[in-house]
Amino acid sequence: MKSHIKTGRLGEQLALSYLTDKGYSVLETNYRNKIGEVDIIAYDKEILAFIEVKTRMGTDYGYAYESVNSRKQKKIANACLMYLQKNKLYDVQVRFDVIEVYPMEKKTINHFENAFSL
Amino acid sequence: MYSKVKTCVLQGLDGHIVEVEVDLSRGMPMFTIVGLPDAAIKESKERVRTAIRNSGFDFPLSRITVNLAPANLKKDGSQMDMAIAAGILLADGLFEGFDPEGMAFLGELSLDGTVNPIDGALAMIISLRNLGIRRCIIPYDNREECGIIEDVEIIPVKNLVELTGYLSGERVIRPYIADKDEKDPLEECLYDFSDIKGQDGLKRTMEISAAGAHNLLIIGPPGSGKTMAARRIPGILPQLSFEESIEVTKIYSISGLLGKSRLIKERPFRAPHHSSSGVAIIGGGRIPKPGEVSLAHNGVLFFDELPEFQKSVLEVLRQPLEDGFVHISRANASLSYPSDFMFVASMNPCPCGYYGDPMHQCTCNQNQIDRYLGKISHPLLDRIDLHIEVLPVKYEELKTDIPSRSSDEMRNSVSIAREIQLDRFSGLKIYTNSQMGNKEIKKFCRLTPSSDKIMKSAFDKLRFSGRTYNKILKVARTLADLDGSDNIDDKHLLEAIQYRSLDKKYWG
Numbered sequence: 001m002k003s004h005i006k007t008g009r010l011g012e013q014l015a016l017s018y019l020t021d022k023g024y025s026v027l028e029t030n031y032r033n034k035i036g037e038v039d040i041i042a043y044d045k046e047i048l049a050f051i052e053v054k055t056r057m058g059t060d061y062g063y064a065y066e067s068v069n070s071r072k073q074k075k076i077a078n079a080c081l082m083y084l085q086k087n088k089l090y091d092v093q094v095r096f097d098v099i100e101v102y103p104m105e106k107k108t109i110n111h112f113e114n115a116f117s118l
Numbered sequence: 119m120y121s122k123v124k125t126c127v128l129q130g131l132d133g134h135i136v137e138v139e140v141d142l143s144r145g146m147p148m149f150t151i152v153g154l155p156d157a158a159i160k161e162s163k164e165r166v167r168t169a170i171r172n173s174g175f176d177f178p179l180s181r182i183t184v185n186l187a188p189a190n191l192k193k194d195g196s197q198m199d200m201a202i203a204a205g206i207l208l209a210d211g212l213f214e215g216f217d218p219e220g221m222a223f224l225g226e227l228s229l230d231g232t233v234n235p236i237d238g239a240l241a242m243i244i245s246l247r248n249l250g251i252r253r254c255i256i257p258y259d260n261r262e263e264c265g266i267i268e269d270v271e272i273i274p275v276k277n278l279v280e281l282t283g284y285l286s287g288e289r290v291i292r293p294y295i296a297d298k299d300e301k302d303p304l305e306e307c308l309y310d311f312s313d314i315k316g317q318d319g320l321k322r323t324m325e326i327s328a329a330g331a332h333n334l335l336i337i338g339p340p341g342s343g344k345t346m347a348a349r350r351i352p353g354i355l356p357q358l359s360f361e362e363s364i365e366v367t368k369i370y371s372i373s374g375l376l377g378k379s380r381l382i383k384e385r386p387f388r389a390p391h392h393s394s395s396g397v398a399i400i401g402g403g404r405i406p407k408p409g410e411v412s413l414a415h416n417g418v419l420f421f422d423e424l425p426e427f428q429k430s431v432l433e434v435l436r437q438p439l440e441d442g443f444v445h446i447s448r449a450n451a452s453l454s455y456p457s458d459f460m461f462v463a464s465m466n467p468c469p470c471g472y473y474g475d476p477m478h479q480c481t482c483n484q485n486q487i488d489r490y491l492g493k494i495s496h497p498l499l500d501r502i503d504l505h506i507e508v509l510p511v512k513y514e515e516l517k518t519d520i521p522s523r524s525s526d527e528m529r530n531s532v533s534i535a536r537e538i539q540l541d542r543f544s545g546l547k548i549y550t551n552s553q554m555g556n557k558e559i560k561k562f563c564r565l566t567p568s569s570d571k572i573m574k575s576a577f578d579k580l581r582f583s584g585r586t587y588n589k590i591l592k593v594a595r596t597l598a599d600l601d602g603s604d605n606i607d608d609k610h611l612l613e614a615i616q617y618r619s620l621d622k623k624y625w626g
Binding site: 047077080081091092093094095096114117118 | 144145146147148149179180
């Protein structure tokens with residue numbers, strides 16, 4: 001397996017255990033449809049959170065959250081809309097989160113709730 | 119999860135109620151504003167979001183739809199921020215049992231939740247009062263101008279925290295009432311007419327002009343005191359009445375020129391530079407803003423070096439000089455602004471300035487003089503009631519110690535004459551002789567048989583127009599008022615005619 005994919009998998013696992021500790025009930029990981037993909041879909045109480053996980057080994061090339069730019073945001077949002085439609089979730093409050101993971105740092109996880117909106 | 123609060127937009131000087139409806143629903147987090155908002159209102163999204171967060175509240179995580187009704191009215195200005203913020207918090211269920219009926223919100227938010235002052239607050243409050251609003255939340259810095267309006271509760275707030283405290287009933291904010299009688303630190307007029315030595319004729323004309331709000335044209339060589347005298351006119355004008363003050367303050371308020379002051383009590387004196395454009399003078403813009411003629415409303419508009427103005431700029435003055443208001447039409451809006459001002463202009467008689475000066479040689483040829491004077495058209499001259507020629511001061515006059523007539527003395531006789539006029543026109547919605555229409559002229563400017571004879575011969579000899587005839591009668595009326603006389607006598611009429619004989623000399 002290539003190293004950057006390994007890094008990503010590691011980050012997603014760290015994020016997942018962080019979320020379950022926080023009491024989120026995870027519905028899907030690595031959800032994928034023809035429009036795009038979402039790393040984690042989970043319920044935070046009654047709010048449905050779509051979570052993008054970004055992992056970096058260091059900050060030499062900028063912070064991880066910076067790479068979730070408006071293009072990526074649009075892609076995630078569209079994938080979510082499709083997910084909501086397929087699962088007939090018409091009356092549910094939605095939120096978009098970003099989780100940064102730095103496996104080499106002291107504080108490994110950084111969670112941005114409601115990181116962006118449409 | 120729905121709320122409705124009221125705010126205001128201005129179209130010219132008239133305000134319209136705008137209902138801000140806010141709906142919060144579940145779904146994708148979104149924030150949309152509909153209902154013909156302009157750029158400043160669309161941007162209010164970001165201000166409102168950040169201000170709510172920085173004031174310690176949660177910005178609701180939901181799909182937010184804001185509608186500005188009526189949807190067909192174009193909205194501009196930043197005063198809607200506060201209504202949008204209040205609507206969102208209300209829809210979020212923050213103030214249970216609060217009823218925003220009969221209440222309006224005005225104010226711009228900054229990112230930290232502070233409420234910033236807005237332009238046109240006074241004009242909005244007056245319109246809202248007429249539309250039945252009884253309570254207004256306004257920015258703290260606008261309280262002085264708004265506080266003069268009675269029968270509307272003015273609630274000044276400094277920031278969003280104060281607003282929410284007030285709406286939830288946790289904080290008491292007393293309605294602000296401005297102390298109307300409180301004297302502003304009277305701005306001493308820096309210039310006094312006693313500084314002007316000699317030039318008694320000029321001072322006399324200024325007094326007449328101030329007494330009846332007559333337009334005035336001063337012609338003379340450089341250094342004869344034209345500009346000096348014109349700058350002293352505000353010092354001899356009577357103070358504004360309360361109604362006039364409100365009219366003036368409204369215009370300054372929507373132009374954003376009010377600053378910290380409350381009601382404007384001094385008559386405005388506007389002296390635009392001769393490079394001004396027509397739009398600057400009349401008013402204009404995509405959404406027309408008032409120009410110099412409106413800013414000089416109830417005051418003085420002074421054009422120094424009249425022929426140096428562009429000809430097109432001078433000609434735009436014709437209509438406001440006659441009507442007392444300007445109507446400006448643009449694709450987006452068509453608005454009227456009041457422009458009842460006293461027009462004072464000064465000019466040299468020729469390009470070099472010395473034509474007709476006994477002490478200097480004029481170096482202009484006839485062609486140059488004709489072209490120079492030709493910039494001022496007859497229709498414009500016709501609208502100026504008083505024409506006066508000044509000559510350079512003599513050395514003896516300059517060195518004399520005999521005190522010349524001071525601004526105080528002149529102001530006294532002006533105010534007496536103005537009071538006579540107010541008495542005469544009470545209930546007619548006019549305040550000065552210059553505002554008389556045909557009906558009033560017929561009623562108040564009766565000529566004795568002997569004056570009538572003088573008028574007839576002057577009319578035939580100097581070939582007056584109908585307008586000039588009326589202007590002369592009005593000036594004669596003012597002269598009689600300055601004398602305290604009920605009737606217009608021969609001497610009043612003769613003096614009035616004399617002020618209209620100059621255009622024959624130069625423009626003949």
